[in-house]
Amino acid sequence: MLDFAGLLLLGYPAGVKEQNFFFVLLLLLQFAANLAMAATSASSSSAATDAETLRRNRILSSKLYLDVPPSKVPLIYSASYDISFLGLEKLHPFDSSKWGRICRFLITKGILDKNSIVEPIEASQDDLLVVHSESYLRSLKSSVKVSLIIEVPPVALLPNCLVQWKVLHPFRKQVGGTILAGKLAKERGWAINVGGGFHHCSGDRGGGFCAYADISLCIHNAFVLLNISRVMIIDLDAHQGNGHEMDFAHDRRVYILDMFNSEIYPFDFEAMRYIDQKVELVSGTTTNEYLKRLDEALRVAEQNFNPELVVYNAGTDILEGDPIGRLGVSPAGIISRDEKVFRFSKERNIPLVMLTSGGYMKSSAGVIADSIANLSSKSLIDM
Numbered sequence: 154m155l156d157f158a159g160l161l162l163l164g165y166p167a168g169v170k171e172q173n174f175f176f177v178l179l180l181l182l183q184f185a186a187n188l189a190m191a192a193t194s195a196s197s198s199s200a201a202t203d204a205e206t207l208r209r210n211r212i213l214s215s216k217l218y219l220d221v222p223p224s225k226v227p228l229i230y231s232a233s234y235d236i237s238f239l240g241l242e243k244l245h246p247f248d249s250s251k252w253g254r255i256c257r258f259l260i261t262k263g264i265l266d267k268n269s270i271v272e273p274i275e276a277s278q279d280d281l282l283v284v285h286s287e288s289y290l291r292s293l294k295s296s297v298k299v300s301l302i303i304e305v306p307p308v309a310l311l312p313n314c315l316v317q318w319k320v321l322h323p324f325r326k327q328v329g330g331t332i333l334a335g336k337l338a339k340e341r342g343w344a345i346n347v348g349g350g351f352h353h354c355s356g357d358r359g360g361g362f363c364a365y366a367d368i369s370l371c372i373h374n375a376f377v378l379l380n381i382s383r384v385m386i387i388d389l390d391a392h393q394g395n396g397h398e399m400d401f402a403h404d405r406r407v408y409i410l411d412m413f414n415s416e417i418y419p420f421d422f423e424a425m426r427y428i429d430q431k432v433e434l435v436s437g438t439t440t441n442e443y444l445k446r447l448d449e450a451l452r453v454a455e456q457n458f459n460p461e462l463v464v465y466n467a468g469t470d471i472l473e474g475d476p477i478g479r480l481g482v483s484p485a486g487i488i489s490r491d492e493k494v495f496r497f498s499k500e501r502n503i504p505l506v507m508l509t510s511g512g513y514m515k516s517s518a519g520v521i522a523d524s525i526a527n528l529s530s531k532s533l534i535d536m
């Protein structure tokens with residue numbers, strides 16, 4: 154641009170008024186600048202269109218939306234969800250076999266037939282690329298990186314193939330379950346993935362025991378394959394769901410209601426800006442106070458947004474005595490909470506996906522099983 158102006162100056166005939174010359178020059182420079190801006194904006198909007206087409210094609214060629222026969226219930230689980238790792242799992246406060254224990258409780262209670270559980274497919278690299286960047290997925294080939302995400306330092310010392318097999322494979326299977334839950338919820342009105350809910354992970358960042366952004370992946374698949382364009386995330390895990398908040402920061406198709414303890418991890422103030430409806434709790438919030446705040450929140454959410462799908466992140470780390478969630482909700486309070494959310498969806502005919510998310514105590518599995526039993530006894534789900 155400066156060279157072009159310099160040439161004009163050199164070649165300009167003597168005797169013409171300087172004012173006119175500079176005016177013409179300014180106009181030319183402005184015109185050139187506008188052309189450059191238009192070219193940049195066209196190229197960035199064409200890059201965005203290309204990325205959207207690529208995402209759409211990846212979703213269309215995914216194998217995760219299985220045909221599930223009517224003999225099965227929309228309750229999704231695989232034995233490979235559970236993480237057991239030479240006893241290393243005991244170093245993390247997370248009960249890493251919670252998912253299997255939930256199912257065993259339900260089977261023992263006579264509520265669930267083992268043969269009616271839906272087994273999902275593991276999410277492939279292409280499935281994950283729908284939301285994740287190549288560079289983020291590549292970074293998981295480092296055991297150090299994975300150890301930081303799942304907060305188990307000894308994992309850093311293990312060969313990555315072991316980490317893939319024992320940690321990331323179970324997570325990818327749970328991701329497949331969350332994505333499939335979207336389809337089953339649309340078909341049956343509800344679906345429960347007995348796992349998933351990795352709400353701290355976004356497309357390019359993992360953390361807080363969350364390596365893959367299953368909620369974002371479920372919603373993008375629903376947009377394309379279920380022809381859905383309005384999704385409400387109801388995130389009632391004790392922690393702020395900063396992963397999906399970053400992923401849908403500027404996406405008006407997704408409404409986020411997040412009720413969390415604001416005095417614990419992750420303190421993600423950037424992601425907080427993208428919560429449509431924020432309910433901040435303090436440590437020690439009791440059952441009555443919690444359920445009152447939830448009733449109010451659901452009333453407001455209903456007025457603000459009319460979803461075609463609800464994704465319910467039902468972490469049980471709100472349970473009293475949980476050292477990480479630090480809230481004081483009783484087991485009966487959790488059962489009542491889940492019932493309120495299922496009733497909210499059922500009364501409005503909105504398909505609902507439930508994910509079990511956080512819940513770090515040995516007692517969590519039993520509470521979740523009791524809650525599912527309660528949903529069944531109240532005919533909010535049909536087992």
Ligand SMILES: [Zn+2]
Pocket residue numbers: 390391392468470511512
């Ligand atoms: Zn949590």
